[in-house]
Every structure is written in C-alpha cells, then in structure tokens.
Amino acid sequence: MIKRQKVIAIDPDMKKSGVATILPSGEIEQLKSMSVTKLTAWIKGNPDCIFSIEDVNKHGTIYKHNRKGGSGVQARIAQNVGMVKAAGSMIAEIVEDATGRPPIMAPLGIGKQVKRNAKLFNELTGWQGKSNEDTRDAACIGRWVASRLREGWVVDNKTGQLVRPVK
Numbered sequence: 001m002i003k004r005q006k007v008i009a010i011d012p013d014m015k016k017s018g019v020a021t022i023l024p025s026g027e028i029e030q031l032k033s034m035s036v037t038k039l040t041a042w043i044k045g046n047p048d049c050i051f052s053i054e055d056v057n058k059h060g061t062i063y064k065h066n067r068k069g070g071s072g073v074q075a076r077i078a079q080n081v082g083m084v085k086a087a088g089s090m091i092a093e094i095v096e097d098a099t100g101r102p103p104i105m106a107p108l109g110i111g112k113q114v115k116r117n118a119k120l121f122n123e124l125t126g127w128q129g130k131s132n133e134d135t136r137d138a139a140c141i142g143r144w145v146a147s148r149l150r151e152g153w154v155v156d157n158k159t160g161q162l163v164r165p166v167k
Helices: 036-044 071-099 118-125 133-150
Strands: 007-011 017-022 028-034 050-054 104-106
Touching: 007 036, 007 133, 017 036, 017 133, 028 036, 028 133, 036 071, 050 071, 050 133, 104 133, 118 133
Parallel strands: 007 050, 050 104
Antiparallel strands: 007 017, 017 028
C-alpha cells in the first residue's frame, strides 16, 4: 500500500490534458497542460508518484444541459465526449504500464465549483500561477486524493483505489 507521496492528477483530454502535481500537504506544486506525448514522458519520469484521473467514463454521451440542440450539435457533443473517454482510458493504461498499478479513478464533479472560476480557485487554494479549466479540475482531483491520504486512507496497489482505514 502507498501512503505519503506526491499526487499527479490528470483531467484527460485528446489535445491537452490538465495535469496537477500536488504535495502530500495538499499544496499545489505545479499546474500544466500537456499533450499525450509529453504526458506519457511525464508519467514515465515519475513512477513513484500516486496518479489519479477523473473517471470520465462515468459521463453520459450527451450532457443534460446540451440536449436542447439539434441533432448535429448533439452528435458533435457525443463525439467530443467519446474522444475524452478514449483519452482517459488510454492515459489510465499508460499509468498502469509505467507504474505497475492502476491510477485512482476520481469521481466526477470534484472541481465543479472552481473549474470555471479562477479567482475562487486561487482564493481557496492559494495558487497564484496560471491555470485553465482543465488544470484547475486536475488540481481539485489531486487535492481530494491528498486529503484522503492525510486522513489515513491508503492506495490499494492491485485495484488502484483509495481504501478507507478500518477502525
């Protein structure tokens, strides 16, 4: 079981994924947007870190708020969601190949309140650098994992999931 290491959290995307490196304290070390090629090298260069990915496969093919568009709009949205799902699956496989363990699959919506609000994100996290929606989402995922680890949760190396401590 892994306990106290940096967390690298990823908000997957086909073009550039949001990537956050989070210290065990929950402090954000860095935020980046990376292509799949750069992300693969980053993962391979940090095999001892804990990796977490937003579980984009929990998304439906069309978001409820977008169902009002015509069939062309809905088809484009479904295609984009499918591409993100493929990226998430591919990145999870890259993590497992590089580290020997699957990534933590974080629940959807963790960064929902700050994803589109950089000012609020900066106020809540203390981050003063550049960010975008994807890197802010990744940071929220990583901070969620780091907080669980500080609470005594551990990562099961076989499943890659967080395990609540037995009291």
